[in-house]
Amino acid sequence: MAFGGNVTLDLKLLRPNKTYRKGDLVTGIISVHSSSDTKHDGIAVALEGTLAMQMDNKNLLLETFYSSLKPTQLAFSSLEMAKPGRLAAGTTEIPFELKLVQLVNKTLYETYHGVYITVQYTIKCEMKRSVLNRDIIKSLEFVVEVPQPYDxxxxxxxxxxxxxxxxxxxxxxxxxxxxxxxxxxxxxxxxxxxxxxxxxxxxxxxxxxxxxxxxxxxxxxxxxxxxxxxxxxxxxxxxxxxxxxxxxxxxxxxxxxxxxxxxxxxxxxxxxxxxxxxxxxxxxxxxxxxxxxxxxxxxx
CATH class of the missing domain: 2.60.40.640 (Immunoglobulin-like)
Structure with a gap:
């Protein structure tokens, strides 16, 4: 749970197993809990898929191209869920819906947590606030399966x-x-x-x-x-x-x-x-x- 003063932000996916495939709609609910009226500068939600590669620094072969193994964005989409304004005290629930599709010229790979290779998909919600208060961010990982034809x-x-x-x-x-x-x-x-x-x-x-x-x-x-x-x-x-x-x-x-x-x-x-x-x-x-x-x- 992310904290910002007396305000907390939660994310929940409607699919209990949090497992999706290409073309699926990733649906869920953003819940904002506040003990009093709260001013904000906008609420947005984003879906992101990332491929990250890293290698052990002891592997001298990789020293020559270690810097070239930068994370690759496989999927990204975002929505503005609320324009700047105020939220009443209590709990405010905002439903969201994002489609899981790859970026142009990219490929969706299956979720995988390895030692040197990681493929990860997340939903991130950000509630922007004034300079005097920190922005509140909540992230939630979901799983992507990629079926493959085989003989x-x-x-x-x-x-x-x-x-x-x-x-x-x-x-x-x-x-x-x-x-x-x-x-x-x-x-x-x-x-x-x-x-x-x-x-x-x-x-x-x-x-x-x-x-x-x-x-x-x-x-x-x-x-x-x-x-x-x-x-x-x-x-x-x-x-x-x-x-x-x-x-x-x-x-x-x-x-x-x-x-x-x-x-x-x-x-x-x-x-x-x-x-x-x-x-x-x-x-x-x-x-x-x-x-x-x-x-x-x-x-x-």
């Missing part, structure tokens, strides 16, 4: 058969126990609204297992004409096996994709948002092996 014929299970011989980037001097872990992810393209399913079977392992974990990671690529930089960061980690699991027993894989921190796989001219799943087996001696699967998230 389900490309979808197929991702099978795996992990053995010491199948692992890469292992030093020749490293001694690994003998093991064989098989299974599959049911699909390679996952609907973001449905869980990722699959199964895993430990056929044999000559050393005890401490834990089997599933990591969901985002792979964010930012760039410009000066170059590109790519970073992978973990979104969530779930344990699907605790302790020395039974051999030849099917262990179910079930992972829900978290809202806001995931979005449909996005390939744009100056950035990419991709996803991968890491299957991690930790042995009782704390050594671990990992298999990585590139997956595609889709919004039907």
């Amino acid at each position: 389900d014929s490309e979808n197929k299970p991702l099978t795996f058969n992990i053995t010491p011989e199948s692992l890469q980037n292992i030093a020749e001097s490293t001694k690994l126990p003998r093991f064989c872990i098989k299974g599959q992810l049911d699909r390679s393209h996952f609907r973001i609204t449905e869980p990722m399913l699959g199964e895993l079977i430990v056929e044999n392992c000559e050393i005890g297992i401490k834990s089997i974990e599933l990591q969901l990671a985002r792979v964010e690529t930012c760039g410009s004409s000066e170059g590109f930089a790519k970073e992978a960061t973990e979104i969530q980690n779930i344990q699907i096996g605790d302790g020395d699991v039974c051999r030849n027993l099917s262990i179910p894989i079930h992972m829900v994709f978290p809202r806001l921190f995931t979005c449909p796989t996005t390939i744009a001219p100056n950035f990419k948002i991709e996803f991968e799943v890491n299957l991690v087996i930790i042995f009782q001696d704390d050594h671990l092996v990992m298999e990585t699967f590139e997956i595609k998230l889709i919004r039907p």
